[in-house]
Amino acid sequence: MKTSSLSPSSSRKENQDLRLFAQLEEGKYEALMLLHQKFYRPLCRFGAMFEQNTLIIEEKVADVFIELWTRRDALSEVKYPKAYLYIMARNKLLRTAKGESLLTRIHDHLNYSNAEQPSHEEELIHQEEKQINQKRIEDILQKVPERSRRVFEMSRIEGFKYREIAEILGISYRTVEQHVAITIRTIKNNLTDH
Template structure:
């Protein structure tokens, strides 16, 4: 009998297509592995279509529920990663009348047990991390929205230009142009920041 840890490790080593086939066979661990692999990047991608992170997270979660419930059609999916992105995009572009519902339900819920670092070095490290995150965010904020989306899909989500063009419904040349804009903007901001 295999331990849960070894099964988890084995599932994480499988390709997306293999995991989708296991989902077809109703293997919950395979769905969890796909979820863990793509949830964060799909949420980041979804922000380009919906500014409310709660709505994005809900829609991305719905995609995984839909994947589990439509297991009998999984054999039709040949490219799982682009498929997930396209489904998230489509879900976020659907008109929704209950977008604020989750916010209303979640209001007033606070974490009582927030902890503060007890060691000075932890505080310094946290401040440095926050400073780096702010600097990176400032640079990313200078990139035009569409170029930033394509940059994040390429660099953070590790999608190929062809996959990005299929997901967004644009030509590969358009993807290349947006990447050039993003990289030029980043380079200019880095040079500008070095001058100060």
């Protein structure tokens, strides 16, 4: 006889979290505050696995809730809010760790490199080209079906792994691959047209 892996209380908690996400999507700030009350401390404890500095952990966990509020219009697709929050916290902390090592390498390179610095004009041109390309990609993404675009953003912008996206959205790993492939194909096709 098979038994459910979820206890009734954990199932109830998941339903409460889903309701809070739905309320958050409707713009109810109180829902964000309740999620913050419930998850802030556990996420900080979890963050200690990735970072030793308590201030950085607290800042990144706070960023999770800020991002949750600013991206609340995309929460309807989230099937497992708790997993979503923990993955967001982990990714933010991992990016911080990667960023610190990258900044250290850049700093070391600048200190020991005799390479020429680009001129101010070259820097402005580079920035403008970067902005133009970013705008083109944003315009192209508007042509992609909403679900594929959201999966792509979770993968490439928010840093979720395919397995995590599948779990959060309640879809198969293969479906995640297909959504990302559709988006990449659309971007490539539209970039080569210009």
